[in-house]
Amino acid sequence: MNLTVEGRQAFAYNAAHAIDAAKPSVVFVHGAGLDHSWFGLQSRYFAYHGRNVLAVDLPGHGRSEGPPLESIEAIADWIVALLDAAKIARASVVGHSLGALAALECAARHPERVERLALLGVAFPMKVTDAFLEAARRNEQAAYDMDTVWGHAPQVPLGGNPNPGMWMYGDSLARLARLAPGVLYKSLKACNGYAAGLESAAKVKCPALILVGQRDMMTPPKAADSLAKAIAGAQTVRIAASGHSMMAEAPDAVLDALIDFLR
């Protein structure tokens, strides 16, 4: 569905299910340089299981008008503006990577709007190497290669894809090739510059789930520990054999963890 958020056209995938005020809602927020389809299987499941689903394309990504937002705080406020546009009072927010930081910040800044918080492939601080940032700033292919290789577990290019017939590296590179120049850089810069993680984590009052991939090279499992300690009552689930792209690498494990958590 298309909405107008902060004066610009924004797209949110809802699996062709209209918003129903009587149903609970889930917002899915993707990571840097990606789009709503990164949560394809999981968002589709919840849309067909009694939830309003808004799997967003962040500004400048996928089908949403740009430019990309340049800070995690701005994305957090944009999520609430999206809820306003969709006339949804409260929602669970599921975020991955950059989207996880935005979801965390959203829960801290707008506790009345966030029912439950799921942080996937998260780290704090979410530092991006200088080489990656510089390659992204120059819109070099090397940046997309780094994103693809570090964004998956080491066995992915050689192993089998749970989604029959698909090659995860190829899908990642094809998605990144569609990005407008500068989008990946601005998103990575937003991750790199986010400093409020621990203070915001302490403000989270809703139930929280942290989902980490044991073979994540982008946000290694240990890098989520500080957030897990800072969020009161946060539950951590570790997915063996998955890297950063856990929704594609271990789709069933991610879905099962979300079903348990959002039940």
Add this chain to the structure above:
Amino acid sequence: MAGPKFPGFDTLALHAGQSPDATTGARAVPIYATTSYVFRDTEHAASLFNMERAGHVYSRISNPTVAVLEERVAALEGGVGAIATASGQAALHLAIATILDAGHHVVASNSLYGGSHNLLGYTLKRFGIDTTFVSPRDPRNFARALKANTRLVFGETLGNPGLDVLDIPEVARIAHQVGVPLLVDSTFTTPWLMKPFELGADLLYHSATKFLGGHGVAIGGVLVDSGRFDWEASGKFPQLSAPYEGFHDMDFEEESGTRAFLLRARREGLRDFGACMAPMTAFQILQGIETLHLRMPRHVENARKVVQFLSAHPMVESVGYPELASHPDHELAKKLLPRGAGAVFSFNMKGGRPAGRAFIESLRVFSHLANVGDAKSLVIHPATTTHYRMSDEDLKKAGITAGTVRLSIGLEEAEDLIDDLERALKAAQRASP
């Protein structure tokens, strides 16, 4: 700045798509000879059917052995994914049926495998899809043939049988200018000789029966998507960018821009047309792919030696191999095919039909049959076999004469192949009028 290293071609050819079997530890790809897969419960079944979970339901739609082949070919080509089919022809049909409707139009090279020519020129007409055939030698011919209802541009990386080299970058540019994808048949080149997606093609397919399988034991095809064509932006493909009544009003582009084509091809094409690949076939083709990077250099090396021999023989009028300066696409081949121009080529012999008959029947190492891309060397006379349905005029357009002989050079000792050809050419000379 250099990015992190990706696994190389040779490694992908051996490993992509498969981890050792989690249950048994089997290192080789297991042959999952099963039609169907037990659901954990009714909820799991519903989720698989509705694309909420990944997995297998029924082997016409997907199968674990076939999925390894699909992922491996996608990895070798640099695509987002692939669908294996019952044959190369099934792959071509699946590509067309996924994005074209009755009333649509194809612009195709006229230098095609006879089966592809039949499908486009005769059979698809019955279903309301018309094709204009053009010479691929000048890319502007594709532009001149475009119509408002054109939805696909199609050619072979190396045209059959004259080895016209398709100028993929230029033809892709022409197709993209009007929001239409370029599909190429990459059978003769394989990903070892050419990566069409890197040159601008959007979709490709192989007759995996040929070099991918490489041993003449299994019929199969593989259709690969680059994931780079923007179906939504084109505005010409409601098949992928509007709700599809046949699958819960799914808008495939909305589900995933990069996977839209393969989603529909699998969820509709395999479901309804059903030209799927059997797991045993996938296993056999995988065995071939594991040595593709070793076989292709030898195929090319042997082909070069045979081309050199034939070019100097008095019974040979001409040899059509793009690495020869005499071939019209010599310069383009140097640019697009630096590793070699394949191992299938034609030559024209003097002496007419009697000489041709004597030549074919005198060969001992070369096998006279209707296939190419085998480990064994093969020979055929196109005018009486693969292209026999074509009119004389169409034959001439495709560069074929009564004296044209097509060779597929295998992996034998090159000297033995040359001896065999020399003996047969002597017989042809004796039979000449």
